[in-house]
Amino acid sequence: MTFQSRNRARYAGYAIVMAGAVLMFSPFYFMFVFATHTSSEIFSMPPPLWFGNAFLDNMASLMHHIPFWRNLGWSFYTSVLQTLLTLLVTSMAGYAFAMYEFRFKKTLFAIALTGMLVPPFLSMIPTFMTMNLLGWINQPRALYVPGAAAALGVFLMRQYISSAIPSELVEAARIDGCSELRIYWTVVLPLLGPALGTLGLISFIQAWNNFLSALVVLRSPSMYTLPLALRILQSPTNSDWGAVMAGSAVAVLPLLVLFAFTSRRLIDGMTAGAVKA
Amino acid sequence: MSDLMSQSEASVLEPREALPFPAAGRRRLFADPRKVAPYFFIAPFFLLFAAFIAFPLLFSLFLSFQSWDATSGLSGMKWVGLSNFTFTLTDHWFWKSLYNTAYMAITSGVPQHLIALPLAFFLQTCFRRWRNFVVGLYFLPFITSSVAIALIFSSLYSTDFGMINLAISEIAKLPGLHWIQPDHHIDWLYNATTVKPSVSVVIFWRYVGWNTVLYLSALQTIPGELYEAAKIDGASGWQQFRLIVLPLLKPMIFLAVTLSIIGGLQLFEEPFILLPNEGMGTGQSGLTTAVYMYRTAFHDGDFGTASSIAWLLFVAITGLMWLNTRIFNRGGMKEAGK
Numbered sequence: 001m002t003f004q005s006r007n008r009a010r011y012a013g014y015a016i017v018m019a020g021a022v023l024m025f026s027p028f029y030f031m032f033v034f035a036t037h038t039s040s041e042i043f044s045m046p047p048p049l050w051f052g053n054a055f056l057d058n059m060a061s062l063m064h065h066i067p068f069w070r071n072l073g074w075s076f077y078t079s080v081l082q083t084l085l086t087l088l089v090t091s092m093a094g095y096a097f098a099m100y101e102f103r104f105k106k107t108l109f110a111i112a113l114t115g116m117l118v119p120p121f122l123s124m125i126p127t128f129m130t131m132n133l134l135g136w137i138n139q140p141r142a143l144y145v146p147g148a149a150a151a152l153g154v155f156l157m158r159q160y161i162s163s164a165i166p167s168e169l170v171e172a173a174r175i176d177g178c179s180e181l182r183i184y185w186t187v188v189l190p191l192l193g194p195a196l197g198t199l200g201l202i203s204f205i206q207a208w209n210n211f212l213s214a215l216v217v218l219r220s221p222s223m224y225t226l227p228l229a230l231r232i233l234q235s236p237t238n239s240d241w242g243a244v245m246a247g248s249a250v251a252v253l254p255l256l257v258l259f260a261f262t263s264r265r266l267i268d269g270m271t272a273g274a275v276k277a
Numbered sequence: 278m279s280d281l282m283s284q285s286e287a288s289v290l291e292p293r294e295a296l297p298f299p300a301a302g303r304r305r306l307f308a309d310p311r312k313v314a315p316y317f318f319i320a321p322f323f324l325l326f327a328a329f330i331a332f333p334l335l336f337s338l339f340l341s342f343q344s345w346d347a348t349s350g351l352s353g354m355k356w357v358g359l360s361n362f363t364f365t366l367t368d369h370w371f372w373k374s375l376y377n378t379a380y381m382a383i384t385s386g387v388p389q390h391l392i393a394l395p396l397a398f399f400l401q402t403c404f405r406r407w408r409n410f411v412v413g414l415y416f417l418p419f420i421t422s423s424v425a426i427a428l429i430f431s432s433l434y435s436t437d438f439g440m441i442n443l444a445i446s447e448i449a450k451l452p453g454l455h456w457i458q459p460d461h462h463i464d465w466l467y468n469a470t471t472v473k474p475s476v477s478v479v480i481f482w483r484y485v486g487w488n489t490v491l492y493l494s495a496l497q498t499i500p501g502e503l504y505e506a507a508k509i510d511g512a513s514g515w516q517q518f519r520l521i522v523l524p525l526l527k528p529m530i531f532l533a534v535t536l537s538i539i540g541g542l543q544l545f546e547e548p549f550i551l552l553p554n555e556g557m558g559t560g561q562s563g564l565t566t567a568v569y570m571y572r573t574a575f576h577d578g579d580f581g582t583a584s585s586i587a588w589l590l591f592v593a594i595t596g597l598m599w600l601n602t603r604i605f606n607r608g609g610m611k612e613a614g615k
Contacts, residue, residue: 009514013399020396021414024482028417030440031429043438089321096318100311108319115330119594121543121567122587125340125574126333146329154322180314209422211546216575227424231550234428241432248425255420263413266420271494274536275529 031252034245042241058246062233065243067222071229072250074140078225079207082144086203087196089148094157095184099170109158115151120212128216142217143225147207152273153199159272160195161188198269201262205255226251341584361585371586373561374569375593380473381548381565382541385480389488390533394526396485397492398518402504412493415486423483427550430479434465434551441465466552469562476548476563483547484540488533495529496522531605535598542594543567566590 034042037052062068096102097109127146128137136142165188173183211227218224221232230251233244259266344357365371396415400408418426433440442462449458465475499522507517545567549556555576556568566586574583 010403013403017396017399017411021411024418024486025414027426027429027433027482028421030433031425034432042432043435045438045443047438047440047443089325092318093322096315100315100318102312102315105315108323112319112322112326115326118330118334119539119543119591121545121570122337122591123330123333124571125580125583125587126337127329128574129336129340129580130329130333146325149322149325149329151326174311180310180317184318205420209420211423211550227422230422230424230428234431234550244428245432248422248428252421252425255422256417259413259417259420263416264409267412267416267490268494271490274491275494275532 028252028256031245032249034241035249036246037242039241039243042245054242055246058242059250061240062243062247065233065240066224066229066247068229068247068250070222071224071226074223075208075226075251078140078144078147078210079204081140082147082207083200083203085144085148086150086153087200090150090153090199091157091161091189091192091196092184093154094159094161095188097154097158098161099165099167099188109154112151112154115149116155124212124216127213131217137217138219138223139217140223140225143210143213144207146213147203147210150199150203153203156199156269156273157192157195160192164195165191194265197262198265201258201266202269202273204258205266208255337584337587340581341588343581345579345581357581361581362589364582365585365589370561370564370569371566371589374564374566375590377473377561377563378542378544378565378567381477381480381544382538384474385477385484386534386537386541389481389485389537390530393485393488393533394492394530395518397489397496398522400489401493401496402514402517412486412490415489417486418483419487421483423546424550426479426483427547430475431466431551434475436462436464436467439465467559469559472552472558472563476544476551479547479551480541480544484537488537491533491536492526492529495526499525527605531601535601538597538601539594542590542597545571 033048033051035058036055037048038054038057041048041052041054059068093112097105097112131137131142134142136145169187170183173187174180178187209227210225214225214228218228221229224232226247230244230247233240233247341361342356342358343354344361345354400412404411436442439462442465445463446458449455463471465471503521504517507521512520544565545556548558548563548565549568549571552558552563555572557564557572567590570583570586570590573586574580
């Protein structure tokens with residue numbers, strides 16, 4: 001290949017990749033544009049390509065259909081609790097697997113990792129029945145408590161702790177008379193910042209988007225998290241697309257903002273989990 | 278708790294009272310905290326694991342051998358042996374749902390990899406400053422709520438004024454392309470022939486970025502000197518891709534394909550929300566196996582049969598993974614023989 005034709009191929013490549021990126025983003029773009037238009041504007045000729053000013057009207061009509069603020073609140077509530085609980089539970093387990101020697105350690109770690117292999121559809125029915133037995137149907141804790149059993153988290157934490165925390169540090173704290181629990185809480189945990197941040201992001205996104213377990217466990221619209229509430233809006237009889245798009249936009253926006261600031265770290269964390277485990 | 282107590286024990290009580298046999302006395306009263314602590318630390322995870330992963334799985338296996346109607350309470354269970362499985366295996370809808378699932382998994386999965394791999398290579402070799410930004414754009418759908426995605430696409434797919442139909446008519450106005458304009462606006466999500474491709478497009482859109490990111494992470498482990506050496510030897514971009522990248526990327530291709538198989542066979546959320554009548558599609562044209570399982574349990578109340586569907590699907594996934602492993606291993610041997 002000559003230098004020129006190689007360069008030409010390269011520019012064609014740039015053009016294709018950028019066009020692809022535009023296509024990838026366009027559904028988001030239309031969601032935000034439609035969220036600011038009334039339904040009749042959305043389905044008019046030509047369709048709106050730029051932002052309108054009906055967003056507040058759309059939000060108002062959205063609240064006719066669903067208790068939007070409650071749903072948003074439950075989404076935040078379950079996502080935050082699931083994130084905190086996941087961080088606590090998995091950092092404890094990861095710390096034990098990284099820093100201690102104990103009987104059945106290898107077996108227990110292998111068992112923990114099998115949690116990653118259980119396909120969600122397989123546990124759908126039994127999850128419903130377990131929650132039924134516990135009396136947790138229609139309660140947010142049916143979402144965030146099981147969500148904290150995150151095998152991926154145990155794996156990431158063990159990985160990070162064994163590479164970033166020197167065992168001499170733990171040993172030194174022990175010699176200074178620090179109890180095992182205090183070593184974890186005051187010496188190790190504060191050093192886990194990057195791992196806690198990455199895993200926290202992943203858990204928050206998972207919890208925020210969680211549809212499957214919410215579908216099985218939550219029963220009344222006033223307890224719904226956002227994904228379930230938004231689904232009510234989508235019915236053949238209801239054609240208020242402006243409101244639907246406004247609701248979707250508000251549900252997507254927090255993650256978009258979060259992603260804009262943390263994409264590199266988030267992507268690294270997610271791929272590391274998939275690749276190394 | 279126990280380690281806190283033994284700590285004070287060690288510093289305050291022991292020197293005076295247990296002087297003759299310090300170690301022995303302490304061990305008998307309180308276990309060595311360093312032995313107990315790890316179990317204490319892993320306990321919360323394993324409690325949750327037992328209650329919400331292990332127990333439900335065993336319970337579902339148990340259920341698949343029971344006849345049970347959700348309304349009859351736990352006492353209404355009856356052991357029926359394999360009859361749930363024989364029922365499912367002779368059920369026309371089950372096979373149809375498997376076919377639909379496989380169809381959508383293949384038509385969305387194969388293009389994903391065919392695009393993600395070269396895209397990742399191009400991003401790695403030709404992008405510097407903009408790489409993260411472009412990767413982010415491709416990755417975005419992966420972290421977006423499936424419900425929001427389904428809602429966006431149902432508006433884009435809608436019949437009369439949906440963006441996709443409008444785009445088709447616009448393109449048809451270009452000279453020489455008028456033949457792509459269909460007689461009627463296409464009813465993407467209702468017409469039995471377009472249901473599956475329509476869902477596949479959404480799945481493709483949602484996961485192509487994820488695969489790109491996987492391949493990109495593998496490409497970044499290939500040392501740059503390899504490309505340099507190949508360039509000096511006069512290898513073109515295509516030759517570098519085929520002769521250096523592909524062989525080195527094989528483990529990652531295997532992993533990514535495996536993940537696609539696992540994910541593809543479990544298709545649930547996208548068809549469930551996109552298609553009319555809770556994921557059925559016109560005449561079960563879009564019914565996936567996972568959706569069928571859900572309907573059997575939560576619409577028909579037949580939890581035993583639904584569990585048997587779940588386990589049969591699990592067996593199908595395991596079988597395909599086994600096949601996938603064998604295919605990749607054989608390919609590996611061939612390469613070594615060359």
